[in-house]
Ligand code: PEP
Protein backbone atom coordinates (compact mmCIF):
# COMPACT_ATOMS: atom_id res chain seq x y z
CA UNK A 1 0.00 0.00 0.00
CA UNK A 2 1.31 3.51 -0.76
CA UNK A 3 2.14 5.56 2.31
CA UNK A 4 -0.64 7.34 4.13
CA UNK A 5 -0.87 10.66 5.92
CA UNK A 6 -3.88 12.69 7.08
CA UNK A 7 -4.02 14.64 3.81
CA UNK A 8 -3.07 11.86 1.37
CA UNK A 9 -6.74 11.73 0.37
CA UNK A 10 -6.14 15.01 -1.45
CA UNK A 11 -4.31 13.09 -4.17
CA UNK A 12 -7.52 11.15 -4.93
CA UNK A 13 -10.90 12.12 -6.32
CA UNK A 14 -12.97 13.60 -3.49
CA UNK A 15 -16.65 13.68 -4.34
CA UNK A 16 -19.33 15.56 -2.38
CA UNK A 17 -16.95 18.33 -1.28
CA UNK A 18 -17.75 22.05 -1.43
CA UNK A 19 -15.81 24.45 -3.61
CA UNK A 20 -14.53 27.14 -1.24
CA UNK A 21 -13.99 30.60 -2.76
CA UNK A 22 -10.58 31.25 -1.17
CA UNK A 23 -8.05 28.46 -0.57
CA UNK A 24 -5.91 30.56 1.76
CA UNK A 25 -8.84 31.22 4.11
CA UNK A 26 -9.78 27.55 4.05
CA UNK A 27 -6.23 26.50 4.88
CA UNK A 28 -6.17 28.93 7.80
CA UNK A 29 -9.36 27.47 9.27
CA UNK A 30 -8.10 23.91 8.93
CA UNK A 31 -4.88 24.95 10.66
CA UNK A 32 -6.87 26.61 13.45
CA UNK A 33 -9.02 23.55 14.09
CA UNK A 34 -5.96 21.33 14.08
CA UNK A 35 -4.57 23.26 17.06
CA UNK A 36 -7.73 23.06 19.18
CA UNK A 37 -8.28 20.28 21.73
CA UNK A 38 -9.67 16.99 20.45
CA UNK A 39 -13.36 16.21 21.02
CA UNK A 40 -12.75 12.60 22.01
CA UNK A 41 -9.73 10.64 23.22
CA UNK A 42 -7.92 7.62 21.86
CA UNK A 43 -8.75 5.79 25.10
CA UNK A 44 -12.44 6.09 24.38
CA UNK A 45 -11.95 5.21 20.73
CA UNK A 46 -10.07 2.03 21.65
CA UNK A 47 -12.64 1.10 24.30
CA UNK A 48 -15.42 1.43 21.75
CA UNK A 49 -13.48 -0.61 19.19
CA UNK A 50 -13.09 -3.46 21.68
CA UNK A 51 -16.83 -3.37 22.40
CA UNK A 52 -17.69 -3.39 18.70
CA UNK A 53 -15.46 -6.45 18.41
CA UNK A 54 -17.65 -8.09 21.03
CA UNK A 55 -20.77 -7.07 19.13
CA UNK A 56 -19.40 -8.68 15.96
CA UNK A 57 -19.26 -11.97 17.89
CA UNK A 58 -22.74 -11.55 19.31
CA UNK A 59 -21.56 -10.76 22.83
CA UNK A 60 -22.83 -7.18 22.89
CA UNK A 61 -25.34 -5.27 20.77
CA UNK A 62 -24.96 -1.90 19.05
CA UNK A 63 -27.65 0.77 19.04
CA UNK A 64 -26.72 3.68 16.77
CA UNK A 65 -29.15 6.49 16.11
CA UNK A 66 -29.93 10.15 15.81
CA UNK A 67 -30.80 12.82 13.29
CA UNK A 68 -30.22 12.48 9.59
CA UNK A 69 -28.48 15.85 9.91
CA UNK A 70 -27.92 17.93 13.00
CA UNK A 71 -28.32 21.65 12.55
CA UNK A 72 -26.46 24.43 14.35
CA UNK A 73 -29.76 26.07 15.31
CA UNK A 74 -30.97 22.96 17.08
CA UNK A 75 -28.01 22.74 19.39
CA UNK A 76 -30.22 23.39 22.43
CA UNK A 77 -30.63 21.60 25.77
CA UNK A 78 -34.12 20.18 25.21
CA UNK A 79 -33.24 18.60 21.90
CA UNK A 80 -30.03 17.09 23.22
CA UNK A 81 -31.70 15.73 26.36
CA UNK A 82 -34.52 14.26 24.29
CA UNK A 83 -31.99 12.50 22.04
CA UNK A 84 -30.17 11.06 25.02
CA UNK A 85 -33.42 9.95 26.63
CA UNK A 86 -34.64 8.01 23.63
CA UNK A 87 -31.20 6.43 23.18
CA UNK A 88 -31.20 5.35 26.84
CA UNK A 89 -34.76 4.07 26.76
CA UNK A 90 -34.26 2.08 23.58
CA UNK A 91 -31.04 0.63 24.93
CA UNK A 92 -32.84 -0.44 28.10
CA UNK A 93 -35.43 -2.29 26.04
CA UNK A 94 -32.73 -3.93 23.91
CA UNK A 95 -30.64 -4.89 26.93
CA UNK A 96 -33.64 -6.43 28.58
CA UNK A 97 -34.37 -8.53 25.48
CA UNK A 98 -30.83 -9.59 24.63
CA UNK A 99 -29.50 -9.90 28.19
CA UNK A 100 -26.41 -8.26 26.74
CA UNK A 101 -24.77 -4.91 27.17
CA UNK A 102 -25.87 -2.42 24.59
CA UNK A 103 -23.33 -0.05 23.07
CA UNK A 104 -24.95 3.36 22.62
CA UNK A 105 -23.76 5.49 19.73
CA UNK A 106 -25.41 8.75 18.73
CA UNK A 107 -25.42 10.25 15.28
CA UNK A 108 -24.44 13.47 16.99
CA UNK A 109 -21.81 16.07 17.85
CA UNK A 110 -20.65 16.33 14.25
CA UNK A 111 -23.38 15.00 11.95
CA UNK A 112 -23.49 18.30 10.05
CA UNK A 113 -22.53 17.35 6.47
CA UNK A 114 -24.80 15.69 3.92
CA UNK A 115 -24.12 14.02 0.57
CA UNK A 116 -26.40 15.41 -2.14
CA UNK A 117 -27.49 14.04 -5.49
CA UNK A 118 -26.95 17.34 -7.36
CA UNK A 119 -24.29 20.04 -7.04
CA UNK A 120 -26.71 22.86 -7.79
CA UNK A 121 -30.32 23.74 -7.12
CA UNK A 122 -32.45 25.82 -9.49
CA UNK A 123 -35.50 27.84 -8.47
CA UNK A 124 -37.08 29.82 -11.30
CA UNK A 125 -34.17 31.27 -13.21
CA UNK A 126 -31.76 31.24 -10.26
CA UNK A 127 -29.22 28.44 -9.87
CA UNK A 128 -27.17 28.20 -6.68
CA UNK A 129 -24.90 25.62 -5.04
CA UNK A 130 -26.92 22.93 -3.32
CA UNK A 131 -27.26 22.97 0.50
CA UNK A 132 -24.79 20.41 1.87
CA UNK A 133 -25.38 20.74 5.59
CA UNK A 134 -24.48 23.39 8.16
CA UNK A 135 -20.81 22.43 8.13
CA UNK A 136 -20.52 23.63 4.52
CA UNK A 137 -23.14 26.28 3.78
CA UNK A 138 -26.59 27.56 4.78
CA UNK A 139 -29.98 26.33 3.67
CA UNK A 140 -31.47 29.73 2.71
CA UNK A 141 -31.71 30.30 -1.03
CA UNK A 142 -29.41 33.28 -1.49
CA UNK A 143 -25.98 33.47 -3.01
CA UNK A 144 -24.41 34.46 0.31
CA UNK A 145 -26.02 31.60 2.20
CA UNK A 146 -25.22 28.93 -0.35
CA UNK A 147 -21.61 29.91 -0.93
CA UNK A 148 -19.48 27.41 1.03
CA UNK A 149 -17.83 29.09 4.02
CA UNK A 150 -14.87 27.39 5.73
CA UNK A 151 -15.57 29.28 8.99
CA UNK A 152 -18.59 26.98 9.34
CA UNK A 153 -16.20 24.10 10.05
CA UNK A 154 -15.02 26.02 13.08
CA UNK A 155 -18.62 26.71 14.12
CA UNK A 156 -19.36 22.99 13.64
CA UNK A 157 -16.41 21.98 15.81
CA UNK A 158 -17.67 24.34 18.54
CA UNK A 159 -21.26 23.09 18.31
CA UNK A 160 -20.00 19.51 18.45
CA UNK A 161 -17.99 20.36 21.57
CA UNK A 162 -21.01 21.99 23.25
CA UNK A 163 -23.23 19.02 22.41
CA UNK A 164 -20.71 16.50 23.62
CA UNK A 165 -20.02 18.39 26.81
CA UNK A 166 -23.70 18.29 27.76
CA UNK A 167 -24.09 14.63 26.78
CA UNK A 168 -21.05 13.66 28.83
CA UNK A 169 -22.30 15.54 31.88
CA UNK A 170 -25.76 13.97 31.66
CA UNK A 171 -24.48 10.44 31.17
CA UNK A 172 -22.05 10.73 34.03
CA UNK A 173 -24.27 12.36 36.60
CA UNK A 174 -27.51 11.06 38.04
CA UNK A 175 -29.55 11.44 34.85
CA UNK A 176 -28.59 8.05 33.42
CA UNK A 177 -28.94 6.19 36.74
CA UNK A 178 -30.69 2.86 36.24
CA UNK A 179 -32.13 3.21 39.75
CA UNK A 180 -34.23 6.03 38.34
CA UNK A 181 -35.38 5.23 34.82
CA UNK A 182 -38.32 7.55 35.47
CA UNK A 183 -35.94 10.48 34.87
CA UNK A 184 -35.98 9.56 31.20
CA UNK A 185 -39.72 9.69 30.72
CA UNK A 186 -40.81 12.32 28.30
CA UNK A 187 -43.74 14.58 28.87
CA UNK A 188 -45.82 13.00 26.12
CA UNK A 189 -44.97 9.40 26.99
CA UNK A 190 -48.18 9.17 29.01
CA UNK A 191 -50.03 8.98 25.70
CA UNK A 192 -47.75 6.44 24.12
CA UNK A 193 -49.44 3.23 23.08
CA UNK A 194 -46.38 1.31 24.17
CA UNK A 195 -46.31 2.95 27.57
CA UNK A 196 -47.51 -0.23 29.30
CA UNK A 197 -44.91 -2.43 27.61
CA UNK A 198 -42.16 -0.02 28.49
CA UNK A 199 -43.37 0.36 32.08
CA UNK A 200 -43.35 -3.43 32.51
CA UNK A 201 -39.75 -3.64 31.26
CA UNK A 202 -38.70 -0.80 33.57
CA UNK A 203 -40.39 -2.48 36.53
CA UNK A 204 -38.61 -5.75 35.85
CA UNK A 205 -35.28 -4.00 35.60
CA UNK A 206 -35.90 -2.05 38.77
CA UNK A 207 -36.80 -5.33 40.47
CA UNK A 208 -33.62 -7.01 39.23
CA UNK A 209 -31.43 -4.14 40.39
CA UNK A 210 -33.07 -4.15 43.83
CA UNK A 211 -32.66 -7.94 44.02
CA UNK A 212 -28.94 -7.77 43.14
CA UNK A 213 -28.39 -5.00 45.64
CA UNK A 214 -30.21 -6.92 48.37
CA UNK A 215 -27.98 -9.94 47.76
CA UNK A 216 -24.72 -8.06 47.55
CA UNK A 217 -25.63 -5.55 50.23
CA UNK A 218 -24.20 -2.70 48.14
CA UNK A 219 -25.44 -0.14 45.65
CA UNK A 220 -24.40 -1.11 42.15
CA UNK A 221 -22.23 1.83 41.14
CA UNK A 222 -22.01 0.64 37.54
CA UNK A 223 -25.73 1.27 37.25
CA UNK A 224 -25.36 4.98 37.84
CA UNK A 225 -23.70 6.08 34.63
CA UNK A 226 -23.57 5.06 30.98
CA UNK A 227 -21.21 5.44 28.06
CA UNK A 228 -22.50 7.27 25.03
CA UNK A 229 -20.27 7.38 21.98
CA UNK A 230 -20.46 9.69 18.99
CA UNK A 231 -20.48 9.04 15.26
CA UNK A 232 -21.05 10.95 12.06
CA UNK A 233 -20.60 10.48 8.35
CA UNK A 234 -16.97 11.38 7.65
CA UNK A 235 -17.91 13.32 4.57
CA UNK A 236 -16.13 16.66 5.01
CA UNK A 237 -12.57 15.49 4.60
CA UNK A 238 -10.90 18.78 5.52
CA UNK A 239 -12.81 18.81 8.81
CA UNK A 240 -11.79 15.21 9.51
CA UNK A 241 -8.19 15.84 8.49
CA UNK A 242 -7.95 18.84 10.82
CA UNK A 243 -8.67 16.62 13.82
CA UNK A 244 -6.55 13.66 12.84
CA UNK A 245 -3.72 13.35 15.32
CA UNK A 246 -0.99 11.20 16.70
CA UNK A 247 -1.28 10.53 20.43
CA UNK A 248 1.41 9.65 22.96
CA UNK A 249 2.18 5.97 23.48
CA UNK A 250 0.05 4.71 20.60
CA UNK A 251 0.82 3.81 17.03
CA UNK A 252 -0.70 5.64 14.11
CA UNK A 253 -3.27 8.40 13.72
CA UNK A 254 -6.66 8.86 15.33
CA UNK A 255 -9.58 10.92 14.12
CA UNK A 256 -10.43 12.69 17.37
CA UNK A 257 -13.50 14.57 16.10
CA UNK A 258 -15.64 11.49 16.74
CA UNK A 259 -15.32 7.95 18.04
CA UNK A 260 -16.77 6.12 15.10
CA UNK A 261 -17.01 7.78 11.67
CA UNK A 262 -18.70 6.09 8.71
CA UNK A 263 -18.39 6.28 4.94
CA UNK A 264 -21.68 7.02 3.22
CA UNK A 265 -22.95 4.98 0.34
CA UNK A 266 -22.19 7.71 -2.21
CA UNK A 267 -18.52 8.07 -1.26
CA UNK A 268 -17.45 4.45 -0.81
CA UNK A 269 -15.46 4.12 -4.07
CA UNK A 270 -12.37 2.00 -3.35
CA UNK A 271 -10.04 4.38 -5.19
CA UNK A 272 -11.78 7.52 -3.88
CA UNK A 273 -10.59 10.06 -1.34
CA UNK A 274 -12.90 8.92 1.48
CA UNK A 275 -11.69 5.32 1.51
CA UNK A 276 -8.13 6.64 1.29
CA UNK A 277 -8.64 8.81 4.37
CA UNK A 278 -10.44 6.10 6.36
CA UNK A 279 -7.88 3.39 5.69
CA UNK A 280 -5.23 5.26 7.67
CA UNK A 281 -7.04 6.11 10.89
CA UNK A 282 -7.07 3.80 13.90
CA UNK A 283 -10.73 4.40 14.80
CA UNK A 284 -13.40 1.78 14.34
CA UNK A 285 -14.99 2.69 11.02
CA UNK A 286 -18.20 1.77 9.21
CA UNK A 287 -19.32 1.68 5.60
CA UNK A 288 -22.89 1.91 4.34
CA UNK A 289 -23.72 -0.97 2.04
CA UNK A 290 -26.50 -0.23 -0.44
CA UNK A 291 -28.17 -2.19 -3.24
CA UNK A 292 -25.45 -1.26 -5.78
CA UNK A 293 -22.70 -3.02 -3.80
CA UNK A 294 -21.03 -5.85 -5.75
CA UNK A 295 -19.05 -8.79 -4.39
CA UNK A 296 -15.85 -7.49 -5.94
CA UNK A 297 -16.30 -4.00 -4.53
CA UNK A 298 -17.10 -5.29 -1.05
CA UNK A 299 -14.11 -7.61 -1.09
CA UNK A 300 -11.83 -4.71 -2.00
CA UNK A 301 -13.32 -2.51 0.73
CA UNK A 302 -12.73 -5.22 3.31
CA UNK A 303 -9.15 -5.64 2.05
CA UNK A 304 -8.35 -1.93 2.16
CA UNK A 305 -10.16 -0.99 5.37
CA UNK A 306 -9.76 -4.18 7.38
CA UNK A 307 -6.45 -5.79 6.32
CA UNK A 308 -5.49 -7.01 9.81
CA UNK A 309 -8.84 -8.40 10.91
CA UNK A 310 -8.58 -6.31 14.07
CA UNK A 311 -11.67 -7.00 16.21
CA UNK A 312 -14.19 -4.14 16.01
CA UNK A 313 -12.37 -2.27 13.26
CA UNK A 314 -14.95 -2.60 10.47
CA UNK A 315 -18.72 -2.34 10.59
CA UNK A 316 -20.89 -2.90 7.54
CA UNK A 317 -24.19 -1.06 7.77
CA UNK A 318 -26.56 -2.75 5.33
CA UNK A 319 -29.33 -0.46 3.99
CA UNK A 320 -30.91 -2.52 1.26
CA UNK A 321 -34.65 -1.92 1.47
CA UNK A 322 -37.42 -4.16 2.77
CA UNK A 323 -38.20 -5.41 -0.71
CA UNK A 324 -34.60 -6.32 -1.63
CA UNK A 325 -32.89 -7.41 1.57
CA UNK A 326 -33.83 -11.07 1.12
CA UNK A 327 -32.28 -11.10 -2.36
CA UNK A 328 -29.20 -8.95 -1.65
CA UNK A 329 -28.03 -9.61 1.91
CA UNK A 330 -27.20 -13.36 1.76
CA UNK A 331 -24.62 -13.03 -1.06
CA UNK A 332 -23.01 -10.07 0.74
CA UNK A 333 -22.67 -12.13 3.92
CA UNK A 334 -21.09 -14.92 1.85
CA UNK A 335 -18.71 -12.46 0.21
CA UNK A 336 -17.42 -11.22 3.56
CA UNK A 337 -17.15 -14.77 4.82
CA UNK A 338 -14.93 -15.60 1.85
CA UNK A 339 -12.47 -12.87 2.89
CA UNK A 340 -11.89 -14.80 6.11
CA UNK A 341 -12.33 -11.65 8.15
CA UNK A 342 -14.85 -10.79 10.84
CA UNK A 343 -16.91 -7.65 10.51
CA UNK A 344 -19.73 -6.24 12.60
CA UNK A 345 -22.92 -6.44 10.56
CA UNK A 346 -25.62 -3.94 11.42
CA UNK A 347 -28.87 -2.96 9.74
CA UNK A 348 -29.95 0.57 8.78
CA UNK A 349 -33.59 -0.05 7.88
CA UNK A 350 -34.15 3.65 7.10
CA UNK A 351 -32.24 4.59 3.94
CA UNK A 352 -33.43 1.76 1.69
CA UNK A 353 -37.06 2.56 2.54
CA UNK A 354 -37.37 6.24 1.71
CA UNK A 355 -40.23 7.19 -0.60
CA UNK A 356 -41.55 10.38 -2.09
CA UNK A 357 -45.28 10.98 -1.82
CA UNK A 358 -47.28 12.67 -4.60
CA UNK A 359 -47.13 15.82 -2.49
CA UNK A 360 -43.33 15.75 -2.89
CA UNK A 361 -42.81 14.96 0.81
CA UNK A 362 -40.16 12.35 1.67
CA UNK A 363 -41.31 9.72 4.14
CA UNK A 364 -40.75 6.17 5.36
CA UNK A 365 -43.27 3.61 6.55
CA UNK A 366 -42.92 2.08 10.02
CA UNK A 367 -43.95 -1.34 8.68
CA UNK A 368 -41.32 -1.32 5.92
CA UNK A 369 -38.61 -0.27 8.38
CA UNK A 370 -39.61 -3.02 10.80
CA UNK A 371 -39.85 -5.54 7.97
CA UNK A 372 -36.29 -4.91 6.77
CA UNK A 373 -35.07 -5.29 10.33
CA UNK A 374 -36.97 -8.51 10.95
CA UNK A 375 -35.85 -10.02 7.67
CA UNK A 376 -32.25 -9.08 8.44
CA UNK A 377 -32.35 -10.81 11.83
CA UNK A 378 -33.82 -13.89 10.18
CA UNK A 379 -31.28 -13.98 7.32
CA UNK A 380 -28.31 -13.72 9.69
CA UNK A 381 -29.79 -16.35 11.98
CA UNK A 382 -30.41 -18.75 9.09
CA UNK A 383 -26.87 -18.27 7.78
CA UNK A 384 -25.20 -18.75 11.15
CA UNK A 385 -24.10 -15.12 11.07
CA UNK A 386 -24.63 -12.34 13.61
CA UNK A 387 -26.65 -9.17 13.21
CA UNK A 388 -24.87 -7.23 15.90
CA UNK A 389 -26.63 -3.90 15.79
CA UNK A 390 -29.21 -1.50 14.45
CA UNK A 391 -28.95 2.02 13.01
CA UNK A 392 -31.86 4.45 13.05
CA UNK A 393 -32.69 7.99 12.07
CA UNK A 394 -34.75 9.11 15.00
CA UNK A 395 -35.40 11.95 17.38
CA UNK A 396 -36.63 12.17 20.95
CA UNK A 397 -39.20 14.73 19.84
CA UNK A 398 -42.79 14.45 18.73
CA UNK A 399 -42.32 15.00 15.01
CA UNK A 400 -44.46 13.53 12.24
CA UNK A 401 -42.12 12.44 9.48
CA UNK A 402 -42.55 8.66 9.17
CA UNK A 403 -45.92 7.00 8.49
CA UNK A 404 -47.40 4.31 10.74
CA UNK A 405 -46.66 2.95 14.19
CA UNK A 406 -49.15 2.27 16.94
CA UNK A 407 -50.62 5.75 16.73
CA UNK A 408 -51.25 5.16 13.04
CA UNK A 409 -49.70 8.34 11.61
CA UNK A 410 -51.05 8.88 8.10
CA UNK A 411 -49.94 10.92 5.09
CA UNK A 412 -52.14 13.78 6.28
CA UNK A 413 -50.47 13.82 9.69
CA UNK A 414 -47.08 14.52 8.13
CA UNK A 415 -47.99 18.19 7.69
CA UNK A 416 -48.41 18.66 11.44
CA UNK A 417 -44.79 18.49 12.62
CA UNK A 418 -42.48 17.65 9.74
CA UNK A 419 -39.25 19.29 10.85
CA UNK A 420 -36.42 17.44 9.13
CA UNK A 421 -34.81 19.36 6.29
CA UNK A 422 -33.32 16.10 5.06
CA UNK A 423 -34.51 12.53 5.79
CA UNK A 424 -37.65 11.61 7.78
CA UNK A 425 -36.94 10.34 11.30
CA UNK A 426 -38.80 8.02 13.63
CA UNK A 427 -40.36 10.11 16.36
CA UNK A 428 -40.09 9.29 20.05
CA UNK A 429 -43.01 6.86 20.15
CA UNK A 430 -42.14 5.19 16.89
CA UNK A 431 -38.52 4.71 17.96
CA UNK A 432 -39.48 3.16 21.28
CA UNK A 433 -42.08 1.01 19.56
CA UNK A 434 -39.46 -0.13 17.05
CA UNK A 435 -37.18 -1.28 19.86
CA UNK A 436 -40.05 -3.09 21.60
CA UNK A 437 -41.14 -4.68 18.30
CA UNK A 438 -37.82 -6.45 17.77
CA UNK A 439 -37.50 -7.77 21.32
CA UNK A 440 -39.06 -11.07 20.27
CA UNK A 441 -36.33 -11.72 17.74
CA UNK A 442 -33.65 -10.40 20.05
CA UNK A 443 -34.91 -12.75 22.74
CA UNK A 444 -34.54 -15.65 20.29
CA UNK A 445 -30.95 -14.59 19.70
CA UNK A 446 -30.33 -14.54 23.40
CA UNK A 447 -31.77 -18.02 23.82
CA UNK A 448 -29.79 -19.36 20.85
CA UNK A 449 -26.63 -17.87 22.37
CA UNK A 450 -27.37 -19.49 25.73
CA UNK A 451 -27.84 -22.93 24.17
CA UNK A 452 -24.69 -22.79 22.02
C1 PEP B 1 -27.38 8.88 6.04
O1 PEP B 1 -27.03 8.00 6.85
O2 PEP B 1 -27.97 9.91 6.38
C2 PEP B 1 -27.12 8.65 4.60
C3 PEP B 1 -27.03 9.64 3.73
O3 PEP B 1 -27.04 7.33 4.32
P1 PEP B 1 -26.56 6.57 3.00
O4 PEP B 1 -25.14 6.98 2.74
O5 PEP B 1 -26.67 5.13 3.41
O6 PEP B 1 -27.51 6.91 1.89
Ligand code: CO
Nearest residue numbers: 068393422423
Ligand atom coordinates in the same frame (compact mmCIF):
# COMPACT_ATOMS: atom_id res chain seq x y z
CO1 CO C 1 -30.30 10.18 6.19
